[in-house]
Amino acid sequence: MLELQPDLEHPLTGPFWRASAQQQLAIPGCEQCDRLVWYPREACSHCGAGLYWRTLSGRGTLAAFSVVKRPLFPAFAAFSPYVCALVALEEDPAVRLVSQVVDCDTSQLACDMPLSVVFRELAPDGCKPYLAPLFKPC
Numbered sequence: 001m002l003e004l005q006p007d008l009e010h011p012l013t014g015p016f017w018r019a020s021a022q023q024q025l026a027i028p029g030c031e032q033c034d035r036l037v038w039y040p041r042e043a044c045s046h047c048g049a050g051l052y053w054r055t056l057s058g059r060g061t062l063a064a065f066s067v068v069k070r071p072l073f074p075a076f077a078a079f080s081p082y083v084c085a086l087v088a089l090e091e092d093p094a095v096r097l098v099s100q101v102v103d104c105d106t107s108q109l110a111c112d113m114p115l116s117v118v119f120r121e122l123a124p125d126g127c128k129p130y131l132a133p134l135f136k137p138c
Contacts, residue, residue: 004073004075004124004126004127005127005128005130006020006130006132008021012040012041012042013040015028015040015053016040016053017130019053019055020119020130020131020132020133021130021131023119023131024055025055025056025057025058025117025133026053026054026055026056027040027053027054027056027089027095027097028040028041028051028052028053028054029051029052029053029054030044030046030047030049030050030051031044031049031050031051031052032044032047032049032050033046033047033049035047035092036054036089036091036092036095037051037095038095038096038097056089056090056091057090057091058116058117058133059089059090059114059115059116059117059138060087060088060089060090060093060097060114060115060116060117060135061087061088061090061093061111061112061113061114061115062085062086062087062088062101062109062110062111062112062113062115062135063085063086063087063088063093063096063111063112064085064086064111065083065084065085065086065101065109065111066083066084067081067082067083067084067106068080068081068082068083068084069081073124074125075124075125075126075127076124077125078124078125079122079124081106082100082102083100083101083102083104083106083109084098084099084100085098085099085100085101085115085135086098087099087115087135097133099132099133099134099135100134100135101115101134101135101136101137102118102120102134102135102136103118103136103137104136104137108137113137114137114138115135115136115137115138116135116136116137116138117133117134117135118133118134118135118136119131119132119133119134120132120134
């Protein structure tokens with residue numbers, strides 16, 4: 001069975017979900033070269049140094065999007081249709097998060113539009129509610 005609940009204790013992704021629970025957007029940054037590193041890993045993918053969790057502004061731009069009308073997993077049927085988005089972060093536009101765009105008519109969506117993070121409680125079927133970082137137009 002597919003596990004849809006975020007693992008708050010996972011050594012690599014737990015800090016992301018714990019920050020989200022505090023309504024903060026955080027991703028790893030390199031201790032040496034200060035680059036942002038996404039997806040979380042044990043060491044910097046650029047220089048191999050250690051990582052620390054960095055709280056970000058929560059601002060970015062819409063790099064790409066798709067309106068999902070038929071979700072991949074039945075547990076997400078109640079959320080459909082939704083906008084799956086690739087968000088380029090303000091701190092480093094080369095770093096992009098997969099998320100959702102909310103609070104916007106899909107006809108208003110356009111690549112490069114400014115977005116800001118908003119935390120929403122999600123509770124797919126069979127899961128305890130958790131806060132997730134989604135994005136809305138500025």
